[in-house]
């Protein structure tokens with residue numbers, strides 16, 4: 172059987188997108204790892220799956236798998252590609268699309284200029300909801316990593332994020348500390364490790380060592396988590412431009428209990444078919 176897919180990216184964070192509304196396939200971690208291989212497979216950071224909704228008030232269900240085959244709660248760059256995909260495939264004609272995800276409901280708003288705004292829902296800070304092991308909730312925690320103590324913020328955007336402020340991203344050892352944070356024992360489900368360099372009150376640079384993937388060229392939920400952490404710590408003021416290696420995302424957040432709004436592009440690269 173041949174399975175149709177579309178290769179897409181959001182600022183270089185790349186995806187294989189599959190429509191399981193009009194197609195049927197049984198996915199498993201081994202198959203996903205095989206497909207994600209950049210030499211012997213299709214190659215991607217995440218696999219995005221479009222399904223019919225379980226909740227009749229929603230338009231679709233959105234399932235996300237990392238390159239290592241693990242299913243995760245949320246993917247921000249993927250959400251923008253999801254919106255572009257369902258419109259291009261005529262699975263909907265709406266430009267305000269409601270989607271259920273394992274990390275909670277999100278809304279995708281397709282702008283006239285082709286940019287896509289995602290209502291990512293409110294960030295969560297309660298340690299047990301991230302999850303993160305801590306005595307009590309705080310805007311900053313001490314985290315022992317290798318031979319040093321880092322000051323970190325812990326935020327959930329549906330998926331877990333650990334954000335550290337650094338002075339110079341050009342020289343910071345992201346690929347040495349990233350894996351140690353990703354698998355740190357205080358994050359029982361693992362964590363996406365964000366490293367943020369402040370530029371001014373409305374902008375910052377960010378690199379993210381993603382859970383289940385490694386460093387990616389962009390991370391949408393990571394940009395949301397970093398902006399929220401910076402606002403909460405008094406370093407940033409909404410709206411915030413987050414400059415990632417693959418490009419810039421616009422983040423808005425009005426404060427605790429309010430949703431995070433993320434705006435950016437979604438790009439289709441090619442169509443393909445793969446034999447199951």
Ligand SMILES: N[C@H](CCC[C@H](N)C(=O)O)C(=O)O
Pocket residue numbers: 184216217237243244245246247248249330331363381382383384387389390391392393
């Ligand atoms: N690696 C993430 C999922 C993808 C997030 C990222 N690609 C985004 O755009 O938000 C995790 O394990 O939670």
